[in-house]
Amino acid sequence: MRILPLxxxxxxxxxxxxxxxxxxxxxxxxxxxSITEQKIYxxxxxTYLLACTGRSDIKVFQFGWSGERAGGFAARLExxxxxxxxxxxxxxYGMNDGSYKPYEPAIxxxxxxxxxxxxxxxxxxxVKVMAIxxxxxxxxDYFKRPTVPGAVYNENLARLRDIAKKLAEENKQPFANVxxxxxxxxxxxxxxxxxxxxxFGGDGFHPAPAGQLLMAQAFLKALGFDGEIGTITxxxxxxxxxxxxxxxxxxxxxxxxxxxTKWPFCFDADPKSAGSNRSILPFTSFNQDLxxxxxxxxxxxxxxxxxxxxxxxxxxxxxxxxxxxxxxxxFTKTPFDGAFTNLMNxxxxxxxxxxxxxxxxxxxxxxxxxxxxxxxxxxAALAKLRQKLAGEHAKMDANVRKxxxxxxxxxxxxxxx
Numbered sequence: 001m002r003i004l005p006l007x008x009x010x011x012x013x014x015x016x017x018x019x020x021x022x023x024x025x026x027x028x029x030x031x032x033x034s035i036t037e038q039k040i041y042x043x044x045x046x047t048y049l050l051a052c053t054g055r056s057d058i059k060v061f062q063f064g065w066s067g068e069r070a071g072g073f074a075a076r077l078e079x080x081x082x083x084x085x086x087x088x089x090x091x092x093y094g095m096n097d098g099s100y101k102p103y104e105p106a107i108x109x110x111x112x113x114x115x116x117x118x119x120x121x122x123x124x125x126x127v128k129v130m131a132i133x134x135x136x137x138x139x140x141d142y143f144k145r146p147t148v149p150g151a152v153y154n155e156n157l158a159r160l161r162d163i164a165k166k167l168a169e170e171n172k173q174p175f176a177n178v179x180x181x182x183x184x185x186x187x188x189x190x191x192x193x194x195x196x197x198x199x200f201g202g203d204g205f206h207p208a209p210a211g212q213l214l215m216a217q218a219f220l221k222a223l224g225f226d227g228e229i230g231t232i233t234x235x236x237x238x239x240x241x242x243x244x245x246x247x248x249x250x251x252x253x254x255x256x257x258x259x260x261t262k263w264p265f266c267f268d269a270d271p272k273s274a275g276s277n278r279s280i281l282p283f284t285s286f287n288q289d290l291x292x293x294x295x296x297x298x299x300x301x302x303x304x305x306x307x308x309x310x311x312x313x314x315x316x317x318x319x320x321x322x323x324x325x326x327x328x329x330x331f332t333k334t335p336f337d338g339a340f341t342n343l344m345n346x347x348x349x350x351x352x353x354x355x356x357x358x359x360x361x362x363x364x365x366x367x368x369x370x371x372x373x374x375x376x377x378x379x380a381a382l383a384k385l386r387q388k389l390a391g392e393h394a395k396m397d398a399n400v401r402k403x404x405x406x407x408x409x410x411x412x413x414x415x416x417x
Contacts, residue, residue, distance in 0.1 A: 021129055021174065021224035022049075022088060028060045029084060029127070031073060032092035035136065036064030039351045040209055044216035044265075044277075045090070046347050050404050051263040051340065052229060052291070054245045059397065061086065062351040063358060069097045070114035077121040079366045080358055083390070089127045090219045091118060092178060094135025094160040095205060101147045103156035112163050119171055131222040132168040133176035134161035136207065136215060137183045141195045143204030150204060154183065176222035181284070182207075182214045188283035199274045209268070210280035217286045227290040229264050229328065232256070234413050237299040254297075254413040259406045264293040264328035266340035271332075278332070287329040297321035297413050304416040310335040310409065315416065327411075335409035343403040350396040357389055 022028070028049065030042040039062055046060040061084040065072065070093040097111040115132075122130055135157045140150030148156075161179040168175035182200070189197055189210075199210035207215065233241045234254055242248050245262030265286075270276035281287060297305060300318045307314055307325070312333045316325055328334070365382060372379040 022055075022058065023128065024057055026058045026088050027084060027086045028058065029063055029081060029086035029089040030060060031063045031089055032133075033064065033068040033096055034066035035095060035206055035215075036062065036092055037066050037355060038206060038212070039064065039348065039355065040207070040212035041215035041219070043344060043347050043351060044213060045219055046351070047340070047344050048216065048220055048225075048265055048290070050347075050400070051343055052265055053225065054262040056401070056404070059084075062354045064355065065359065067096060069093060070111060070118050074114055074117035074121055076363050076366070077118065078125060080362050081122075081125050083357070083362050083386075085125070086127055088129045088131075088223075089122050090131040090133060090176065090223075091115075091122075092133040092135065092176075092215070092219075093118070094157060094164065098135065098153065098156045098160060100145050100153065101156070102152050103159045107156065108159055108163055111160050112167070115164065115167055119167060119173075129223075130168075130171070130173045131176045131219050132164055132171075132173055133215075133219060133222070134164040134179040136178045136205070136211070137186065137200070139186060139198060139200035139204040141190070141204070142198050142200065142202060174222040174224065176218045178215050178218040181218040182211060185214050185280055185284040186211075189280060192283070193272060193279075197272075197274055197279075199280055201274075208274040209277040210274045213277040213280055213286060214284060217284060217290060220290055225290060227288070227292050229262050229291060229293040230260070231294045231296065231324070232258065232411065233296045233298065234411070235298040236301070236413070236415075249408070255410060256412075257408065257410045259408050260336075261406050263336045263340060263407060264334065265291045266328075266334055266337050267332075269332070281329075287326060291326075291328045293327045294324040295321070295327050295411060296324040300415055302415040302417055306414045306416060308410075308412040308414070310337070321413075336407050339403065339405060339407050343400065346396075346400045346403050350393070350400055353393060353396055357393065361385070361389065 030045060036042055042062040049058045049060060099107055137154050137157055138150045143150035157179055165175045189199060199208055201208045230246045231243045236254055240248055240251055240256055242258060246258050246260045248256055249259050250257040267278035268276045270279060272279055303318050304315055305321060307316060309327060309331055310333050312331050314330055372382050
């Protein structure tokens with residue numbers, strides 16, 4: 001019997017892991033090359049952190065730069081991150097570092113040297129948690145570089161993945177296995193949907209939304225999120241209940257009206273186009289790992305029941321409902337879709353401003369930094385400009401947070417007699 005308290009402690013420690021990797025008042029920098037500058041997986045990450053975790057103390061800033069290698073970011077790191085002062089970072093380099101040719105030891109050595117410089121630089125500016133990401137992969141059906149076939153370049157990227165994993169382990173930081181998450185889903189999706197399906201984009205390496213969701217999945221898992229959005233229990237002959245982040249506002253028979261401050265992650269509509277993040281869901285574990293809004297129905301008298309949620313009705317067996325169904329996975333339309341779209345749009349505008357801010361202004365301020373130190377008028381002008389830009393960014397961030405509102409929704413259970 002003594003083992004039971006110990007197991008309880010261990011299970012509690014596991015459940016707290018999602019919160020422990022992101023400290024209070026987390027400031028998350030999403031860092032990478034042109035794939036990051038697409039502002040798709042970064043938008044998915046930010047939306048998840050603000051809407052799905054139930055936390056209001058997280059801020060996110062996107063630092064993508066097209067064509068960049070790890071060494072390029074190491075050179076601009078201290079200057080550029082100063083506008084945000086992150087304590088958490090995600091990094092995704094390697095696609096360009098592989099030089100678009102077959103692997104050779106010099107490529108690995110250069111990548112490792114530069115990634116070590118990135119990690120040291122992040123530590124220097126106060127970043128405590130780093131989700132060190134591997135490069136993704138390329139789609140051989142779309143990747144058409146004369147210097148290297150897609151399958152061969154994936155072998156190169158896999159070598160860089162192993163280096164990134166080694167560095168994460170050495171520094172006791174989480175590793176985001178972007179490469180394997182993407183390649184596993186690519187193989188499965190191609191087998192089901194055909195070679196024309198292109199989740200990694202038209203050029204085979206700038207991912208479409210389907211591939212970008214896989215990237216977000218890898219980073220969110222690395223940051224320790226356990227995917228528990230909530231559990232709602234309907235007892236046909238007793239009390240109903242809802243977990244933290246969800247409040248039952250009214251009950252009429254087997255119909256519950258709830259108010260939720262923790263949202264499920266929502267997807268767009270097309271189940272087969274790579275331009276839709278929904279299309280990749282059958283080939284990856286995003287919903288199982290990160291997006292579980294569970295409905296349990298107890299004490300059904302009949303073998304089946306209908307569940308209506310968000311204007312959509314589905315049938316389930318008594319056994320399914322007793323075990324619990326994942327509303328986020330089972331329903332293609334949800335009551336959260338409108339609010340989710342509004343939030344994503346606001347984040348998109350903010351992240352676009354961040355790209356302009358970094359690429360057009362902040363990075364280039366390094367050029368005049370020495371002169372500013374000697375010329376008080378120049379220094380004052382730069383300080384004023386920084387203040388103005390920071391104020392504009394703060395307005396956009398505030399608008400993002402205005403979109404994170406409680407959502408009222410109804411779940412209705414009807415037995416099929």
